[in-house]
Amino acid sequence: MQSLLRRPIGGNDFVFPAIASTGQLKFGESTSRSAFETLLEEVVEKSDVMKGRNGKFTTHCFRRGGAQYRFLWADRKWSLKAVKWWGGWSSNENVGTLMRYLLDELMAYEEGFSDIMMDDRVIDRHETFMGEDETAPLSKADLRKFEEGIFAKIQGLIGTSASAVSGSLITHASATAPPPSTMRTALPPPPPNRAASPESVASSSPPPPRAAPSRIPETKTLDDALKYWEYGSPQKGLNVPLKNWSSLFKTAEYASEAVKHGNIRFFCEEFQDRCGGNHASFEAKFPGLRGKFTMLMKAVQAERKLRGETKSRSRRKQ
Structure with a gap:
């Protein structure tokens, strides 16, 4: 989970997040009972646990x-x-x-x-x-008695061995130690100070993992769209702001999220370019729609159509 979020798991994160139809995790949304049972049936079926039996888990x-x-x-x-x-x-x-x-x-x-x-x-x-x-x-009591007995014997052996060894070392040292004037200590030469070059450090360290486009969280308001576009939402798994997707990823990498990405881009362009990033101007242009994402999307699309910024699809020939 942390590798997908690319951050430590927080107290508000769900251990079992919901799964979208595209297979991506919906960070910030908990999985439902029916979704878990569907996943459970799929796992049981592939494991052959119920092979030749009736019923289900x-x-x-x-x-x-x-x-x-x-x-x-x-x-x-x-x-x-x-x-x-x-x-x-x-x-x-x-x-x-x-x-x-x-x-x-x-x-x-x-x-x-x-x-x-x-x-x-x-x-x-x-x-x-x-x-x-x-x-x-x-029982635990039996194991505890056994452990205490073993430790007592080990401590007794350690005490006896330590006193015998220390006595023999003192006797041996007094008999064989040379006079202080004849003792010389040969220190090895210090190793050459070789500073690692930046090139060697860079070549030895593995490159950081490349970020991948994640699922775009549910967008309910204009504020959600602006937040996802400018800053992303690490709490919901959106680590890379949407404004950077086109420069960092190939279009095919986020094909399943392309429609959401385009709609949010249109909202942000309408807010920043047409309304100067002013909430009052945006509210005057789209009154009462700031918190109604679906209706706001239709209103922005209508404005873009009036300005000739959209292309109408050609009808198929019958």
Whole structure:
């Protein structure tokens, strides 16, 4: 996500932004339930999980399966309160549904006798949940005691070894050390000071990634159009201002956004060139349309047509 936005993710960014029909992400807009289910069906179909089976995956499957996994089977199990929050169950909702999802599954495991005739069944499994088998998993308390015992032994070994080594080093040093007057320290010559040339630094560093045209966010007002044209909108994924697109990108690179780009350019030219960048003049020319993008677009197109700046399409021959 950060590589697409080309900035750190902020608190107002959506983790699951909406996806346009062109396949580009709609930064600043959250995905809908129907869009997520459509994407889920596509993933399931390509994975062949349901091959030869009837039915389909829904978000409810993940709600129930995720609750069971986090409450019963995960290495770091969640509390019932955390499972309720993530599952979307309100605090004042009846917990009957949640109990069927979680505890009934556990009860079915404990009260099942389908393996009672099997030779390798767990001994005393139905007396305690994990049974009395020696292969049962260790508890946290067991691991903590084991860890403390290991650390105590290691510290004892380190203390004994350190005292023995320090004593032998002192004895050896006093017997073999030469007089201070005979000691000489040969220092290696300093390395030559070779400053890296700008050319070598530039050649070694990889070139920055080239920006790509993104999807133009939804434009609702004149202010939106002016902002996108002059400054862009990094919060919504528009990192490059629209006024720079024609000089930085090829037309084919933003073909899917060409109509939006052209409409916003016409608005900005009308505001800056015809109205001198003055909001009062623009309001006098297009009264009440500053916040009505669709109607403003039609009014600007009509003005351009009166000035002969638009070309009418030739009708096809019948």
